Amino acid sequence: MGLINDHRLKLVVDNFIWVLVVFFLVLASILIDGFFTVENFINMPFHSASLSMMILGMAFCLLSKQMDLSLESIYVIAPAIGVLLVTRWFPGIPSNFAVLFTIIVGALIGLVNGLLVVKLRINSFLATLAMLIVLRGSVEYLLPVGIFEVPSLFGTLGADTFLIGDYEIPYTIFIFITVFFIADFIVRNTVFGKDVVAVGSNATAAFIAGIRVERVHILVFVVSGMCAAFGGVLAVGKMGSVMNQLGNGDILFVFAGTVLGGVSLDGGKGKIMNALGGGLLLTIITTILNYSEVSPYLIKSIQGLTLLVAMVLNNVIELFLKSRLSR
Amino acid sequence: MNTLAVDIVGADKTATLSDVIKTAYRVQGVGKSYSGTVVLSDINLDFLTGEIHGIIGKNGAGKSTLVDIMHGSNIPSCGTLTVFDETLTKLTPTMAHKKKIVLVPQKTNYANDLTIAESLYIGSYPKRFLGYVSNRKMMLMSKKLLQKVGLQIDPSTKIEHLSLEKRRLIEVVKALWCFDAKVLILDETTAALGIKFRKKLFELLKKVVEEEKRTVIFIGHRLDEIMEICDRISVLRDGRLIKTANTNDLDIEELAELIIGESENGKSFNQTDTQNLDKTTQDHCFRASNLSYQDSFFDIDFEVRTGEVVGIAGMVGSGYSDLLRYLGGLLPSQGSGKILLGDETVIPHSPAFMKKQGIGYLTNKREEEALFHGLSITDNLIGSNFKKYISRLGLVQYAKVNQTVRSTKKILEIKMPGGSDSMIDSLSGGNKQKILVGRLLDYDLRVLLLDEVAEGVDIGARRKLLNFIREKVSIDTAVLMASNVVMDLMDVCDRILVIYHGHIVKTFDCSDFNENEIYSALQGLGVNGNKVNCRVDNRGGN
Numbered sequence: 001m002g003l004i005n006d007h008r009l010k011l012v013v014d015n016f017i018w019v020l021v022v023f024f025l026v027l028a029s030i031l032i033d034g035f036f037t038v039e040n041f042i043n044m045p046f047h048s049a050s051l052s053m054m055i056l057g058m059a060f061c062l063l064s065k066q067m068d069l070s071l072e073s074i075y076v077i078a079p080a081i082g083v084l085l086v087t088r089w090f091p092g093i094p095s096n097f098a099v100l101f102t103i104i105v106g107a108l109i110g111l112v113n114g115l116l117v118v119k120l121r122i123n124s125f126l127a128t129l130a131m132l133i134v135l136r137g138s139v140e141y142l143l144p145v146g147i148f149e150v151p152s153l154f155g156t157l158g159a160d161t162f163l164i165g166d167y168e169i170p171y172t173i174f175i176f177i178t179v180f181f182i183a184d185f186i187v188r189n190t191v192f193g194k195d196v197v198a199v200g201s202n203a204t205a206a207f208i209a210g211i212r213v214e215r216v217h218i219l220v221f222v223v224s225g226m227c228a229a230f231g232g233v234l235a236v237g238k239m240g241s242v243m244n245q246l247g248n249g250d251i252l253f254v255f256a257g258t259v260l261g262g263v264s265l266d267g268g269k270g271k272i273m274n275a276l277g278g279g280l281l282l283t284i285i286t287t288i289l290n291y292s293e294v295s296p297y298l299i300k301s302i303q304g305l306t307l308l309v310a311m312v313l314n315n316v317i318e319l320f321l322k323s324r325l326s327r
Numbered sequence: 328m329n330t331l332a333v334d335i336v337g338a339d340k341t342a343t344l345s346d347v348i349k350t351a352y353r354v355q356g357v358g359k360s361y362s363g364t365v366v367l368s369d370i371n372l373d374f375l376t377g378e379i380h381g382i383i384g385k386n387g388a389g390k391s392t393l394v395d396i397m398h399g400s401n402i403p404s405c406g407t408l409t410v411f412d413e414t415l416t417k418l419t420p421t422m423a424h425k426k427k428i429v430l431v432p433q434k435t436n437y438a439n440d441l442t443i444a445e446s447l448y449i450g451s452y453p454k455r456f457l458g459y460v461s462n463r464k465m466m467l468m469s470k471k472l473l474q475k476v477g478l479q480i481d482p483s484t485k486i487e488h489l490s491l492e493k494r495r496l497i498e499v500v501k502a503l504w505c506f507d508a509k510v511l512i513l514d515e516t517t518a519a520l521g522i523k524f525r526k527k528l529f530e531l532l533k534k535v536v537e538e539e540k541r542t543v544i545f546i547g548h549r550l551d552e553i554m555e556i557c558d559r560i561s562v563l564r565d566g567r568l569i570k571t572a573n574t575n576d577l578d579i580e581e582l583a584e585l586i587i588g589e590s591e592n593g594k595s596f597n598q599t600d601t602q603n604l605d606k607t608t609q610d611h612c613f614r615a616s617n618l619s620y621q622d623s624f625f626d627i628d629f630e631v632r633t634g635e636v637v638g639i640a641g642m643v644g645s646g647y648s649d650l651l652r653y654l655g656g657l658l659p660s661q662g663s664g665k666i667l668l669g670d671e672t673v674i675p676h677s678p679a680f681m682k683k684q685g686i687g688y689l690t691n692k693r694e695e696e697a698l699f700h701g702l703s704i705t706d707n708l709i710g711s712n713f714k715k716y717i718s719r720l721g722l723v724q725y726a727k728v729n730q731t732v733r734s735t736k737k738i739l740e741i742k743m744p745g746g747s748d749s750m751i752d753s754l755s756g757g758n759k760q761k762i763l764v765g766r767l768l769d770y771d772l773r774v775l776l777l778d779e780v781a782e783g784v785d786i787g788a789r790r791k792l793l794n795f796i797r798e799k800v801s802i803d804t805a806v807l808m809a810s811n812v813v814m815d816l817m818d819v820c821d822r823i824l825v826i827y828h829g830h831i832v833k834t835f836d837c838s839d840f841n842e843n844e845i846y847s848a849l850q851g852l853g854v855n856g857n858k859v860n861c862r863v864d865n866r867g868g869n
Contacts, residue, residue: 189722194706194713201699208657208696209711210682269701
């Protein structure tokens, strides 16, 4: 039994998402011609970047046992307002400040979410659901046709590449993975991160232990708003435009990715880096579907089905391994 | 009803009972031990049809274990259970339910959104054809049941709008008529009840026992009520059955003596006078005067000096938990009275505020209110105190954290087989509690408020934990600990205040600790067996 000891098994259980990622990559590489190429392996993380930023925001929320459905709307309205500020409303401001404004708008919307949930005691699902609709409506009003010219910094962050050998690698990949590492570090090594997890694990116990639970929850919403706004920056940069339908419906995939990444809906459980794996897995599945020649009308249902299978697999194997561990 | 009253007052009931009555439930040679520690041994009990049988004993005497075994949620290490002449090798809660053995547990999770009718018939709704639930029929049936016990409430009232007392009564109604209990086990059901509802419950129990020949097993704490309601009483002590006797053959002092055993007089073993002497020279640390809070406690006065351990003894529900929660800043509104820490007045706004003042609170609901489940032992130990361990950059310095973990582990002798990174839930109850005590120590507090610190801690660990509080914690801290276990308090406290119905009725100095007297006082009994009506001030001692 030297090879499979309890410690290693536990490691596998805790980071099962990466097993799934590797499994799907290997499977696709074997079965699909042209899947196993450097370009593809650069493209997949590149395309998962902006969605992953929303997943990061959701991970913070779920860790503290809240949820934020408005992420996909923040994802579009924050860059929209940021760009409108420098192009239409205050044309004197240097245009690259738009990125900063975007993040600030994300934080402010997060603050509103937090105050609604904490101070007015509206269930976070309902409060952010309303926000999701309000913000989507607002952005449709603000940008009936979209903006097709965005400040250059968006492009630098979201689309520009540099060369390694013959391959063009987008800065985005490094940027978003760095953000994940920083977030992971914050959760594990700062008081804020420790408090978030404690509050999510048992809010009553945290309150009695002297943690200011309300403040932690508000901050979590601010952080998740900023994450979504930054995701918006990357997405806008990638496409070179702001469209009012950007991110519409993505919130379901954000949920799927976060939960696939092992962040529990029960609060207090999960690792930030595994949420990154959840985002990657979603993109891998989409890519596989694009490569294999299925009818475009079937893609959505196959996507959903694959998600379901991945989650069932995740749970079944986890249960199996846990029962083995507890023996 | 009249015949019933006559019967209870006058007749020698047990003589007639034993003639006709057969055994409903027989417990034979039942024992239970957990990894070597014996919690129950060789219990032989017969519960007869048509009797109310009281089981009484101190906390930790084995009552709850016995109850669990009898209704199938705990498997005995040895012995057999016989239900209506059928000997069972294995009893599960489902089987118990089928055999009409119904438990009304100490704490119930009420489904607050259900109506009374729904909560009565949940799981067995009256159906119409095609399986529709007949709401009308359910309401009618519920109404009849409620009238049976003299409750004039509309059965469509939601449970959340009912007082705790009424909920308890409805639980009993449900057990009796919806589950049709032949053997009804009431686990401290009266603890939450006031006089009026207790009377109602007792009338009801007497009636069903008398007229429907059911068996009621009544687990209780209070001597007076168990004497009032029960036909026979069994006393448990230290996991053994001490005596089963007819109530008529017992008086209340005798019963108290049976419960406590050889009464230990004088002070407890690990205290010396010298310890007390150097303490008296120090300043007052933590004082309260005239503290009252809504209807939970009234006119509470106490003082705890640095280095002192003061105990508050009372029954569950007597107000001590609320007192500590109030002092810890947990209760939402302000009461009246004054709290002084040194010379400063403190108003308990919130736990975070009180922690800053140097006052820490340990809850008695360890699993629900203190532990961070799913997090590591380290995270649970440090809890909200990571602030203490951050570097100038705002990062947690794990080297220092681990140092604290190691030293806490050493001084409190915490066993963590998987290391400090394993989950908190891998620890035993005693070790979890030690972690929580360790968490409070790490706060560097001036005052500790401990609510039932030894509850759910096994016997060996309990002793160590209490000694630790006595010897180490109290050196530079004032400790106020509350419990319903008199022995625990006697072991560690310098003084014990007895609280009864929210009032402090008596104060004992450690030189005149006497378990019997303290126990009587927390029962609301005077030394000679009478109810204490006024406050007995015995504080001239020091």
